[in-house]
Amino acid sequence: MADFDAIDALLAAAGRQTPLPPPDRRRLLREELHLSRAQLARALGVSPSTVGGWEAGRDPSGEVREKYAYFLDAARTKLDATATAAVTDAEPAGNRSAADAATAAEPAGNESTSDGSAADGSAAQSASADAPAQAEPAGVSPRQAQVAGTAPAFALQDADGLLAAPQPCVLCGQPARHQVEGFAQHLDPAECTPPLPPPSSPPSPAPAAVQPAQA
Secondary structure (H helix, E strand, O other): OHHHHHHHHHHHHHOOOOOOOOHHHHHHHHHHOOOOHHHHHHHHOOOHHHHHHHHHOOOOOOHHHHHHHHHHHHHHHHHHHHHHHHHHHHHHHHHHHHHHHHHHHHHHHHHHHHHHHHHHHHHHHHHHHHHHHHHOOOOOOHHHHHHHHHOOOOOOEOOOOOEOOOEEOOOOOOEEOOEEOOEEOOOOOOOOOOOOOOOOOOOOOOOOOOOOOOO
16 A cells, blocks of 8 residues: 555656746846856756756756746746836836926926016016105205195296296295296295285274263
């Protein structure tokens, strides 16, 4: 009975040979790992020429076949993992490049917008600062500005340079026919006098006291 068990075990072992990749694939796996035939031969306990024969088409057998199949399978797994890691590392790099390009372009647009807003704000401030200067000429007193505000924007002049209609003098307020720098004004200081106040009426005499008649 024991003899039959040994035969059965021998038949089972003979029918379970580990599959190996094609010969050209065996050589390619070794070369992609930058291993020489001598290095692989020392690890398997064979000669470099034996490894060369396996890569040329001969198949090993027995225990050394199991070792050689294990090496080839581990080499394929390692190379596949390396290729997957390279693809994974390359894809985020491309995404980062696109994101960096978009980020670099966006602040440029924001800076342009900010510069434009700052320029508009500066122009608005300059216009606001210039507005009072244009509204009130330099050297004009508040009285002149008040009179000028009530006078028309311009007055026609005749051939002699006199105003067509008298305008209030900016100094005394009396009608003037001449114009200086756009404002009605007396040229003769004697004419530029404020109007005299109306004369005050003398006080009325108090009524005489009435004395009672004596009997």
